[in-house]
Amino acid sequence: MRRIIVTFAAAMVLFSSCIKRSCVQQNMVSHDIKVAEQQVGYQLQVVEKSGKILFPRTVFDNEIQYAPIDDWTSGFFPGALWYMYELTGNKKWENAAEKFTLRLDSVKYITWHHDVGFIIHSSYGIGYDITKNPAYKAVIIQAAKSLATRFRPVPGVIQSWDENRGWQAKRGWMCPVIIDNMMNLELLFQASDLSGDSTYRKMAISHANVTMANHFRKDFSCYHVVDYDKIKGGVRSKGTAQGFSDESSWARGQAWALYGFTICYRETKDPKYLDLVDKIYHFIFTNKTMPADLVPYWDFNAPNIPNEPRDASSAAIMASALYELVALGRPQYKETADKIMQSLSGPAYLAIVGTNGNFLLMHSVGSIPHDSEVDVPLIYADYYFLEALARKIELEKSEKK
């Protein structure tokens, strides 16, 4: 009898703690949406007041910095506006998202870097997913066509950066591929679905397979940059551009890998991608340098941990990828994703309304080796945070059904 009572009492404690936990999570979600409505609203007002269509990127010297339309981050502001529409259903966000998205139309012809994928997917691609606006299809397909010009058939990859342009020209690369490039594949999968032309999908799969073979170490951490011989094929070198060292594990690179291969699994259902994602997850979340709040330092091997900047953008990307994985049959990852969101939604990372240049999250890192954007807000941190929030809500809705 005593055992029954004890068991019943234990069940009640568990039940009430579960109720409390889900209550905390629900309060967190509605609080985040409220904050985002105000903060993104202010961000929009500032831009509208300028009379121009500008793309907030970060803050420098207390001034909001805007990205040119060919910058890899330009799509994230319209993307954040699309997610605001999804999260609130308020048409005001849809109208704004459309306006900023349309300004990026000419990006579809960019062929001199791989970022056309990032830019068009986060604006037109997400806009299409949410509204099914048929006018966006042609832009997505043209952008995929432009990205496809960077496919190098001998090594079987999409070249990220031109070997002879900007600071990259000093590195002696021939066909540099960065792990970030995994994020461009979503545009290719979408373009094949919309056009019925499987060329883009085949390129995406080739790129993913070659990246899987060459970017990862034995512990399933990944390099940032792998350089290929585009004439003879094969790897010329492995190293970094934004990490602490060639052999270190740059946090956002690990986040891009987790997210990019999750999308590959979603689009192909090939179990080898899911298997890789499980291993990447293991590297990230059992890493001895991962802090208790699950917001990583900017590099897992940064030399002065714990006195190194955190990178909230990596945490937001990881949370969003994990919710997608939960939807794809990895329910065990939800607790980790929720824990990240709990951290990002707390006062250590979520800015007080009216501060932080009206960006949502504080404490991200652009590139320490370039001495650029260290411990600042970044628009892509906000974008993936809002995406994670939308994915979490969707998941929990379908769990209730």
Ligand code: GLY
């Ligand atoms: N590709 C840009 C970044 O992750 O910084």
